[in-house]
Amino acid sequence: MNRERTYLDHAATTPVDPRVAAAMQPYFSEAFGNPSSAHYWGQQAEEAVEKSRRTVAQALNCAPDEILFTGCGSESDNLALRGAALAQRREHGADHILTSPVEHQAVLHTAHLLADHFDFDLELLPVDQYGKVSPRDLADRIKPHTAVVSVIYGNNEIGSINPIQELASVCRQRGVPFHTDAVQAASQLPLDVDQLKVDLMSIGAHKFYGPKGIGALYVRKGTNLIPTLSGGGQEFGLRAGTHSVPLIVGLAESLRITSQQRNADNLHFQTLRDRIISSVTTNIPNTRLTGHPQQRLHNHASFVFEDVDANTLIASLDLEGFACASASACKTGDPTPSEVLTSIGIPRQLALSALRVTVGRTTTDQDVDAFLDVLPQVIARLRSAPGRT
Numbered sequence: 244m245n246r247e248r249t250y251l252d253h254a255a256t257t258p259v260d261p262r263v264a265a266a267m268q269p270y271f272s273e274a275f276g277n278p279s280s281a282h283y284w285g286q287q288a289e290e291a292v293e294k295s296r297r298t299v300a301q302a303l304n305c306a307p308d309e310i311l312f313t314g315c316g317s318e319s320d321n322l323a324l325r326g327a328a329l330a331q332r333r334e335h336g337a338d339h340i341l342t343s344p345v346e347h348q349a350v351l352h353t354a355h356l357l358a359d360h361f362d363f364d365l366e367l368l369p370v371d372q373y374g375k376v377s378p379r380d381l382a383d384r385i386k387p388h389t390a391v392v393s394v395i396y397g398n399n400e401i402g403s404i405n406p407i408q409e410l411a412s413v414c415r416q417r418g419v420p421f422h423t424d425a426v427q428a429a430s431q432l433p434l435d436v437d438q439l440k441v442d443l444m445s446i447g448a449h450k451f452y453g454p455k456g457i458g459a460l461y462v463r464k465g466t467n468l469i470p471t472l473s474g475g476g477q478e479f480g481l482r483a484g485t486h487s488v489p490l491i492v493g494l495a496e497s498l499r500i501t502s503q504q505r506n507a508d509n510l511h512f513q514t515l516r517d518r519i520i521s522s523v524t525t526n527i528p529n530t531r532l533t534g535h536p537q538q539r540l541h542n543h544a545s546f547v548f549e550d551v552d553a554n555t556l557i558a559s560l561d562l563e564g565f566a567c568a569s570a571s572a573c574k575t576g577d578p579t580p581s582e583v584l585t586s587i588g589i590p591r592q593l594a595l596s597a598l599r600v601t602v603g604r605t606t607t608d609q610d611v612d613a614f615l616d617v618l619p620q621v622i623a624r625l626r627s628a629p630g631r632t
């Protein structure tokens with residue numbers, strides 16, 4: 244089969260940039276040492292890890308010892324939430340967790356686990372119709388015994404961007420640690436932790452053209468965490484496990500490249516995204532954009548379609564050669580509607596029709612043209628099919 248295929252699912256994952264793969268290559272079989280070893284090989288590996296830490300720190304405008312390498316974005320979210328919640332309870336007796344209903348499951352399920360098994364009191368912040376949290380609502384709900392607040396930066400399902408700096412300021416005034424899940428935002432939005440005023444921030448390399456299986460957590464000096472993965476003293480005693488040097492080098496290199504070309508990437512993404520949004524909302528009847536119309540990730544378009552089943556839609560688009568997503572990638576095959584969509588007031592049945600289209604660096608005008616040609620036909624066909632759900 245030689246039919247062209249078009250990848251429009253960059254929110255699920257991105258390909259490794261060839262420059263990143265090249266930077267990683269020497270650390271598999273040549274400079275293979277364990278950074279914890281005292282000899283030549285160990286030192287060589289340790290140098291690569293510490294150079295990578297400095298690169299990441301530079302991109303986030305923080306000190307190198309405020310960066311921890313983890314196994315993925317999900318692990319960063321886990322360490323931030325569990326680590327801060329448990330440390331705040333130990334130090335201050337704080338047992339209240341505030342987060343939003345539109346978080347990635349790595350945050351939301353972790354918060355529920357802390358409530359169900361560790362006796363934390365979990366409260367979900369209200370969100371508006373676009374899935375945004377208001378600083379005012381946060382100020383109304385934060386308590387003297389709030390242990391940690393976590394709000395997503397750029398939403399993976401609906402693209403909306405939260406006012407992180409304002410939310411973090413509310414927390415700083417009350418002395419409560421603030422975490423943001425920036426895993427989806429990192430490919431496009433400013434990551435200066437000083438400006439953002441965050442205490443904890445999660446990123447994961449595979450969302451910005453780096454390898455899978457590696458993440459980082461920014462931890463502001465003075466923010467105490469109890470480790471979730473214990474063992475050797477790696478990562479300042481906060482994340483045990485022998486460093487994956489090639490993956491760490493890959494994360495740093497992909498973040499360096501992303502920071503460097505962010506503005507150009509965003510311009511490219513935004514042109515394509517806006518064409519998709521305007522074409523779909525004008526040419527396909529009974530369609531709604533989900534998430535904020537302007538304050539959204541530059542590469543992200545998401546919709547719901549009346550009388551369409553998302554799983555059938557994704558399968559039909561795949562047959563036509565287009566790879567898109569319904570809600571978040573982790574939900575494939577799950578018949579329950581996305582909590583993110585129901586929490587912004589989308590009715591259950593409509594929430595089962597969600598389509599997410601996310602463009603990337605290599606997406607072309609022609610790719611988008613071809614997609615915009617096919618999508619209305621596919622939707623019309625599904626709507627007229629007998630026995631449709």
Ligand SMILES: *Cc1c(COP(=O)(O)O)cnc(C)c1O
Nearest residue numbers: 315316317347349399426427447
């Ligand atoms: C992808 C994603 C995660 C999970 O990151 P992994 O590296 O895949 O574990 C967490 N939060 C958001 C917003 C994401 O988009």
